[in-house]
Amino acid sequence: MSKSLAGSYISTPIQGKLALITGATGGIGKATARLFAARGAHLALHYFSQHDVAAALVDELRASGVRVVAFQADLGDFDAVRTLHEKVVAELGHPDILYSNAAMTGTALGIKAKIEDASLYEFEQCWRTNAGGAFLLTQLCVPHMEKQGYGRIVFCSSIATATGGVLGPHYASSKAAIHGIMHWVAKQYSKKGITCNAVAPALIANTVMFNSPTAAHRDLVPVGRFGQPEEVAQVVELLVTNSYMTDKIVTCDGGMLPSSLA
Template sequence: MRIDLSGKVALITGATGELGRVIARSLAECGADIALHYHSNEAKAAELKSTIEALGRRAVAIKADVTKQDSIAALKQSVESSLGHVDIVVANAVVQYKWTSVLEQPAEDYASQFESCVMQSVHLAKAFIPSMIEKKSGRFIGINTECAMQNFPTQSAYVAGKRGMDGIYRVLAKEVGEHQITVNQVAPGWTISERERTNGLDESANYIKNVPLKRRGTDQEIANAVAFLASDLASFITGAYIPVSGGNVMPTI
């Protein structure tokens, strides 16, 4: 048994980010052709495109603003003209900002999180799910966060956006399930990425003391969960919020 995405086309938003690039490479290693969305880092997108093509897969890098419906529509047209029908959507992009208390957080940060978490997902669904319905097959995967369950101080804007996103995914899963389209979320914990491997790990003792597995997860471990959900091995899983956090957060029944 193995994860086989041969013949599939996957779109990853925020593909040039620390996690996005590992997800993109991993899905390509499983056999998928990859559409790489980026917002501004054209050089990294070109580098990642070359990496994926070196794996023997087709790839295209496309700039877009995921918070704008017309930009997502143009993205769809570009992807389909280059690679064809999109079978797998991974909504990974999110606006970055400085975290502070509710009383001090600028109002525009709440708006940016709503736009990049909730509305990105809505725009992607409107653009790509209709063709999945026609094919009676598809995978729609969102990158959420353990923070949505933690609700710690200074997390408010991020949590608000991601909890809103959670509602969209749960409803969407019920709306499109009859077409054999699965809709799921992967919720990473505090993840070790290439940046930290290069620059050194942040102090994490206070974090890992509460993690049952007593360590931080890696970007590859997050990508592994995404690859599983994108595959036929996960064909009967939908509407799930799956923490990949070493047990740091545990949804209850």
């Protein structure tokens, strides 16, 4: 492990574990991959279309001494999700950690939209990708986690699940569906050594989802600034290294909501 990535860390709870991160080419995905690599975790990095970004990230993280492989898949295509899992297992082994971070937003409708502005097609596509794809990957990863008595599952949610957000009902509802999956999995498998949690970010700069920040947006945040992908990654690290935290939705929003989500 290189000192530039690992810092003063020599041995950590996820060292040697295999983490599957979906949406690894986005701002939060990349930050999480870098942090996990610094902690000595091997990485299966999923991407949808940004092949060059994924390839560059693989080259960067392999310098830390961990195994890193990128895998392309459309998470809205359930056969592609199954193939993704098969390829990860064949090349790297079964994931010990699943961070379902990938998401599609659909058309950003804004706060003045009407419900008829959200097409049923986009509604279904958001649900297939954000909820369906995340559920299927969890379904595929859990049996091995249960068998070995260890597993960490984290979903990337959004505070839109509590506020409705500004993108539209297609996106907010698809993210809310993840919470139901999380609650069920956490309760069912907590005694099997598997924890299941979610992180709910808001107004995170340097991400595709929030690429045009304004002063008006900043004024919504009590801490007076936007969040950074690395700060979300730190929450994810907490959720995969703390074996006593499960069935929790932790907001990372600069104080916009008064507490974590139910």
